[in-house]
Amino acid sequence: MHRHGYKGRKFGRERDQRRALLKGLADALIIHESIETTKHKAKDLRPYTEKLITKAKKGGLHRRRQVISKLNTLDAAHKLFDDIAPKLVGRSSGYLRIVVTTTRRGDNAQMARISFVDDLKAPAKKAGEAKPTIKSAKVSDEKTEKGTK
Numbered sequence: 475m476h477r478h479g480y481k482g483r484k485f486g487r488e489r490d491q492r493r494a495l496l497k498g499l500a501d502a503l504i505i506h507e508s509i510e511t512t513k514h515k516a517k518d519l520r521p522y523t524e525k526l527i528t529k530a531k532k533g534g535l536h537r538r539r540q541v542i543s544k545l546n547t548l549d550a551a552h553k554l555f556d557d558i559a560p561k562l563v564g565r566s567s568g569y570l571r572i573v574v575t576t577t578r579r580g581d582n583a584q585m586a587r588i589s590f591v592d593d594l595k596a597p598a599k600k601a602g603e604a605k606p607t608i609k610s611a612k613v614s615d616e617k618t619e620k621g622t623k
Contacts, residue, residue: 483514496522501546503570504554508589516572516588527569530559561594 485492495515500523502509511519526544529537533555542551562569568591575585 483518485515497544497546500526500544501550503588504545504550504558505547507558507594508587510575510585510587512578513572513574513584513586516586519588520570520572524567524569526554527559527562528567530554531562533559558590558594561596562590562592565592 485495487495496519499509499511499515499519503519503523504526522544526541529541538551538555541554542548545551545554571589571591573587573589575587577583578585
């Protein structure tokens with residue numbers, strides 16, 4: 475027997491329990507912006523949450539309702555649409571980062587920290603808005619002195 479072509483992990487749970495697990499983890503990640511969980515749960519959480527972020531970036535009532543159905547709390551959905559999505563407008567994908575940390579003391583499970591790639595504390599930039607750059611011309615004293623002599 476082989477596992478070729480099987481996508482996702484079961485985590486020793488039934489389908490409804492797995493869905494509830496992902497909903498809870500995604501909810502916590504959005505509210506806290508960084509969580510520590512097992513490596514495999516983080517790997518399953520990343521595509522689940524990135525799809526929600528992409529929907530939130532596109533906006534609209536229908537997509538908001540879809541995202542609300544995939545999260546446990548309304549607070550997380552509103553934070554995703556109102557705070558997080560506007561800050562990720564410049565990024566087309568790859569919103570999350572997984573950093574493998576130590577093993578858990580009780581069962582030696584490999585732990586990982588999953589967090590947003592961009593700094594969400596910074597103010598949001600609008601799409602297409604570039605940083606203003608001011609270039610000043612350098613005028614050296616030697617050239618001006620030579621020109622006056």
